[in-house]
Amino acid sequence: MPMTKDKLETKITRRKSSFRFSLIIIFLGILAVIFLKTSFFEIKNVEVKNNYIVSKDEIVTLANVRGENIFLINKKKITENIANNPYVKEVKIQRSLPDEVIIDIKEKDIKGLIKLKNSFINVDGEGNMIQIVNQFPNCKLPLIEGVKLEEYEPNKSIIGRDENKLKALKSVLTLTDYKEYKKLIYSINISDPFNIKLTTINKMEIYIGDWNNMQYKLELAYYAMKNPALNGKTGVLEVMAEDGTVIFKTKEVKNK
Structure with a gap:
């Protein structure tokens, strides 16, 4: 059956559209090759x-x-x-x-250091090991004590599964967020997470209890150390967060 004029025109139009579409695809392909190959x-x-x-x-x-x-x-x-x-x-x-x-x-925010044999390991705010350094860096980071470390494993916690020690560590490491505290503290000891001990660069020991109300306790200890009456003295500061007091005690020297 012969095609009508309308059907023939429709077929021709479709072929033209298909041809134009093919040309566009070819053009885009050439353009893509130019984009990918040109310097x-x-x-x-x-x-x-x-x-x-x-x-x-x-x-x-x-x-x-x-x-x-x-x-x-x-x-x-x-x-x-x-x-x-x-x-x-x-x-x-x-x-x-x-x-x-x-x-x-x-x-990563490096918050402290821990000793491993003759080297030190950078520790982030989550208590994870970052990298070994061969000597104690001059960067005012506290030394973490009271944790037994056997080997270096990148991005692994120095604490293991002790949740209380981890809470204590993460809380006390926030002291490095404050310049006035960071430059004073030499080490932190979390061997007993309910009785955290800080040691200053002047060898003053600060007992702050557990990990709760850490910022408040640090403020109390800081202002106590600024007291002129303690200039040149070494001993122990006991921070009592319950009533906001700090008690200074001369450290007893044990007889050998």
């Missing part, structure tokens, strides 16, 4: 933000994106590579056309 979109610059501990060079090396096409980089893989650095907590990656990648990192 115009090769990454030439890597900007690193918010790195205070880890150097820019190390982040750039871990990212390993220079010379790559900006559209072909694997952001997940780059994030994993950078996160291999023990000090890196979070990574955000952003493309900036035509040839720049911006890497924004969040570093």
